[in-house]
Amino acid sequence: xxxxxxxxxxxxxxxxxxxxxxxxxxxxxxxxxxxxxxxxxxxxxxxxxxxxxxxxxxxxxxxxxxxxxxxxxxxxxxxxxxxxxxxxxxxxxxxxxxxxxxxxxxxxxxxxxxxxxxxxxxxxxxxxxxxxxxxxxxxxxxxxxxxxxxxxxxxxxxxxxxxxxxxxxxxxxxxxxxxxxxxxxxxxxxxxxxxxxxxxxxxxxxxxxxxxxxxxxxxxxxxxxxxxxxxxxxxxxxxxxxxxxxxxxxxxxxxxxxxxxxxx
Amino acid sequence: xxxxxxxxxxxxxxxxxxxxxxxxxxxxxxxxxxxxxxxxxxxxxxxxxxxxxxxxxxxxxxxxxxxxxxxxxxxxxxxxxxxxxxxxxxxxxxxxxxxxxxxxxxxxxxxxxxxxxxxxxxxxxxxxxxxxxxxxxxxxxxxxxxxxxxxxxxxxxxxxxxxxxxxxxxxxxxxxxxxxxxxxxxxxxxxxxxxxxxxxxxxxxxxxxxxxxxxxxxxxxxxxxxxxxxxxxxxxxxxxxxxxxxxxxxxxxxxxxxxxxxxxxx
Amino acid sequence: xxxxxxxxxxxxxxxxxxxxxxxxxxxxxxxxxxxxxxxxxxxxxxxxxxxxxxxxxxxxxxxxxxxxxxxxxxxxxxxxxxxxxxxxxxxxxxxxxxxxxxxxxxxxxxxxxxxxxxxxxxxxxxxxxxxxxxxxxxxxxxxxxxxxxxxxxxxxxxxxxxxxxxxxxxxxxxxxxxxxxxxxxxxxxxxxxxxxxxxxxxxxxxxxxxxxxxxxxxxxxxxxxxxxxxxxxxxxxxxxxxxxxxxxxxxxxxxxxxxxxxxxxxxxxxxxxxxxxxxxxxxxxxxxxxxxxxxxxxxxxxxxxxxxxxxxxxxxxxxxxxx
Numbered sequence: 001x002x003x004x005x006x007x008x009x010x011x012x013x014x015x016x017x018x019x020x021x022x023x024x025x026x027x028x029x030x031x032x033x034x035x036x037x038x039x040x041x042x043x044x045x046x047x048x049x050x051x052x053x054x055x056x057x058x059x060x061x062x063x064x065x066x067x068x069x070x071x072x073x074x075x076x077x078x079x080x081x082x083x084x085x086x087x088x089x090x091x092x093x094x095x096x097x098x099x100x101x102x103x104x105x106x107x108x109x110x111x112x113x114x115x116x117x118x119x120x121x122x123x124x125x126x127x128x129x130x131x132x133x134x135x136x137x138x139x140x141x142x143x144x145x146x147x148x149x150x151x152x153x154x155x156x157x158x159x160x161x162x163x164x165x166x167x168x169x170x171x172x173x174x175x176x177x178x179x180x181x182x183x184x185x186x187x188x189x190x191x192x193x194x195x196x197x198x199x200x201x202x203x204x205x206x207x208x209x210x211x212x213x214x215x216x217x218x219x220x221x222x223x224x225x226x227x228x229x230x231x232x233x234x235x236x237x238x239x240x241x242x243x244x245x246x247x248x249x250x251x252x253x254x255x256x257x258x259x260x261x262x263x264x
Numbered sequence: 265x266x267x268x269x270x271x272x273x274x275x276x277x278x279x280x281x282x283x284x285x286x287x288x289x290x291x292x293x294x295x296x297x298x299x300x301x302x303x304x305x306x307x308x309x310x311x312x313x314x315x316x317x318x319x320x321x322x323x324x325x326x327x328x329x330x331x332x333x334x335x336x337x338x339x340x341x342x343x344x345x346x347x348x349x350x351x352x353x354x355x356x357x358x359x360x361x362x363x364x365x366x367x368x369x370x371x372x373x374x375x376x377x378x379x380x381x382x383x384x385x386x387x388x389x390x391x392x393x394x395x396x397x398x399x400x401x402x403x404x405x406x407x408x409x410x411x412x413x414x415x416x417x418x419x420x421x422x423x424x425x426x427x428x429x430x431x432x433x434x435x436x437x438x439x440x441x442x443x444x445x446x447x448x449x450x451x452x453x454x455x456x457x458x459x460x461x462x463x464x465x466x467x468x469x470x471x472x473x474x475x476x477x478x479x480x481x482x483x484x485x486x487x488x489x490x491x492x493x494x495x496x497x498x499x500x501x502x503x504x505x506x507x508x509x510x511x512x513x514x515x516x517x518x519x520x521x522x523x524x525x526x527x528x529x530x
Numbered sequence: 531x532x533x534x535x536x537x538x539x540x541x542x543x544x545x546x547x548x549x550x551x552x553x554x555x556x557x558x559x560x561x562x563x564x565x566x567x568x569x570x571x572x573x574x575x576x577x578x579x580x581x582x583x584x585x586x587x588x589x590x591x592x593x594x595x596x597x598x599x600x601x602x603x604x605x606x607x608x609x610x611x612x613x614x615x616x617x618x619x620x621x622x623x624x625x626x627x628x629x630x631x632x633x634x635x636x637x638x639x640x641x642x643x644x645x646x647x648x649x650x651x652x653x654x655x656x657x658x659x660x661x662x663x664x665x666x667x668x669x670x671x672x673x674x675x676x677x678x679x680x681x682x683x684x685x686x687x688x689x690x691x692x693x694x695x696x697x698x699x700x701x702x703x704x705x706x707x708x709x710x711x712x713x714x715x716x717x718x719x720x721x722x723x724x725x726x727x728x729x730x731x732x733x734x735x736x737x738x739x740x741x742x743x744x745x746x747x748x749x750x751x752x753x754x755x756x757x758x759x760x761x762x763x764x765x766x767x768x769x770x771x772x773x774x775x776x777x778x779x780x781x782x783x784x785x786x787x788x789x790x791x792x793x794x795x796x797x798x799x800x801x802x803x804x805x806x807x808x809x810x811x812x813x814x815x816x817x818x819x820x821x822x823x824x825x826x827x828x829x830x831x832x833x834x835x836x837x838x839x840x841x842x843x844x845x846x847x848x849x850x851x852x853x
Contacts, residue, residue: 005735007647010644010650011644011645011647014640014641014644015465015641018630018637019391019634021632021633022384023636024630024632025632027437027438028437028438028441030438031437031438031441031442032441035438035441035445036441036445036581039442039448039449039816042449043448043449043455044313044372046455046459046460047313047314047317047318047454047455049318049459069608071474079314086627087625087626087627087628088627088628088629088630090588090593090623090628091628091642092645093592093593093646094591094592094616094621094645095616095642095645095646096613096616096617096645097645097646102645129282141496167356173299173304174302176303177303177305178308178309179305181309182305182308182309182312187310187316188315188316189316192312192315192316193312194383194678202659220596222820234499252472253595256592256593256594256595257595259543259588259594259697260287261594
């Protein structure tokens with residue numbers, strides 16, 4: 001049994017490696033992962049300049065999260081569909097490693113890559129603007145980051161098969177980008193929004209990730225609050241992982257019945 | 265006279281066709297999403313961001329800035345693809361080879377996108393009034409309409425230039441998106457020009473949209489048409505400059521391509 | 531145990547036509563075919579374009595679910611036990627796609643080796659060996675987007691051999707290759723067979739099937755019309771002669787006249803640049819020539835040859851003249 005997991009782990013890592021190798025040459029991906037979050041950070045930094053230095057870490061983390069979400073939506077969301085476009089989907093379905101393992105590896109690469117944008121935003125504000133950046137609770141922040149990554153990657157495992165099965169849904173990708181920025185409180189507190197939107201925020205995993213990350217980097221969150229956010233992240237991750245197994249099975253069956261594995 | 269009629273016919277035909285071709289692949293639902301939902305999203309996001317920084321009273325500053333910036337969507341994405349789209353459809357050689365008046369063809373590409381862009385801005389303003397309590401009571405509707413028209417025209421001029429650039433690079437989406445966000449940052453849509461360093465401000469003034477936004481803000485605050493005429497003229501002039509540069513590039517490409525016989529491989 | 535067992539395999543495609551008034555059109559691509567392939571055999575699936583060859587292979591390689599019937603690869607059902615089959619087979623659909631063009635040839639191979647559970651040590655040794663085998667030894671580090679079509683095809687072969695599969699499915703492997711490249715590839719395929727691999731090859735080139743295969747199944751319009759060794763298939767037409775007439779621009783009317791002659795078995799027309807080659811199968815042999823020439827009155831003609839039938843003619847007869 002353990003040999004199987006070792007083999008799957010190797011497959012995951014190599015899927016991640018190949019994804020990274022291909023991504024660095026794709027302009028659209030470079031934009032989504034690096035440039036857009038950076039420009040948002042720049043914009044936000046200027047707009048919130050009056051507030052002073054403490055806000056900066058909030059903006060860095062917040063704009064990093066916008067990069068994470070956009071990357072998840074456009075890149076991870078298309079992880080299976082893009083294989084179809086390049087004509088490699090048939091290869092991937094016909095080989096022995098389960099497709100979810102490969103998609104997981106791809107998502108992992110994308111998430112880590114867009115975390116890079118958080119780092120660059122950090123450096124940008126430190127170097128260009130001369131702000132001093134302090135993370136209030138580094139260890140808790142790191143754990144929040146890890147749990148956030150898991151939640152995002154598992155969410156990616158849901159949208160990828162859904163987008164493949166239902167191409168119309170892809171049209172809504174653009175429509176899903178900014179609303180999550182808004183409802184998750186990446187760059188401003190959701191207190192600004194009308195009350196009726198709050199339940200919507202609660203059902204979004206990115207909201208809980210933002211709460212944990214902002215709480216532990218800017219400070220101001222009690223340990224209890226952080227713990228609760230972690231619990232929500234774990235809950236969501238488990239839920240996503242659970243239904244993703246079902247969705248993949250459904251997708252793999254449907255595409256083989258409908259003969260939609262090939263280039264459309 | 266016949267020549268003029270002929271040119272007009274080419275203009276409209278090409279314009280309509282390129283517009284339809286661009287959106288032919290879109291389902292109505294997706295088109296709705298991009299025309300209605302996306303601008304709304306952007307509007308909401310940046311307005312809330314702005315409010316969190318400078319307080320609820322400043323909302324209209326951001327609403328106007330972002331609503332006007334919607335014109336840029338059509339200018340950049342719509343027009344760029346109309347021109348660049350020829351390359352991907354492989355129809356560029358036929359375009360170059362046709363005896364039609366270049367200018368008619370070229371400008372025709374932008375025509376319907378200008379209309380489309382204006383519609384987008386008007387929709388954005390509507391959202392602003394309905395959701396974000398934008399107060400248009402003191403604005404001269406004609407002046408505002410003119411401002412929207414001129415701004416859309418000038419961003420289309422930029423679009424024409426970018427369309428030509430898209431003929432030489434494969435990573436055009438990268439350029440498109442970057443320019444779109446640069447406009448968001450530097451046109452005064454979200455950051456008052458006064459608070460930018462003077463060097464950067466000079467850059468802002470060389471962009472389309474900047475004067476248009478300033479004019480719109482002035483009109484909504486109650487100023488009359490004659491007070492913003494200077495800004496509007498400037499906006500139009502900038503747009504024209506970009507369009508002219510684009511046109512020059514277009515002709516140069518054509519000349520080069522014919523000379524080197526590399527029509528297919530840009 | 532047979533390597534491949536196919537029973538009443540059926541595949542129907544549904545397409546919706548029209549936007550406002552939608553109609554469902556059903557196309558039967560594979561209509562109840564049946565055959566067995568023995569271990570170590572080089573089996574050919576031969577048929578014109580659109581006959582159902584690729585659809586059949588996709589079903590056998592677990593990429594398509596059959597609408598009816600069953601198939602077993604190495605004893606495992608293709609639908610219910612797909613995961614048992616996948617590690618033991620390799621397949622090529624060829625063409626320009628199926629490779630990551632932003633990655634190098636070596637990286638592509640590394641990726642697939644890992645997906646096929648080949649351990650790192652074996653991978654390290656096997657990749658250079660396979661690249662050498664297919665003649666890509668010095669081009670391995672280049673990105674696939676710079677490869678010619680022939681090179682991509684050869685990389686596909688290397689990819690499919692990485693995990694040393696027992697059964698290989700090659701779908702039109704030499705299509706699009708220049709004659710030299712195609713010949714080299716056929717040699718590679720012959721060598722593979724000597725390694726006791728079972729190979730199912732699809733092609734629409736008769737001479738290729740004749741040259742390589744132990745047995746050939748001829749498929750047309752989704753149905754199997756013949757299944758035998760090349761020698762036996764040739765016997766199908768041994769009672770016929772072939773009258774080959776060079777014609778310049780023959781019209782449908784003249785063809786109809788020829789077809790309606792009662793001693794004519796099959797008629798095929800092949801386009802050769804400025805002219806066509808009209809091939810008439812008939813038991814009447816050279817006696818058929820005068821009535822034929824009469825039927826072709828008004829058509830400009832060149833050479834007239836009577837010859838023994840080849841396997842190609844057997845194929846033409848089997849597919850009713852529509853190659």
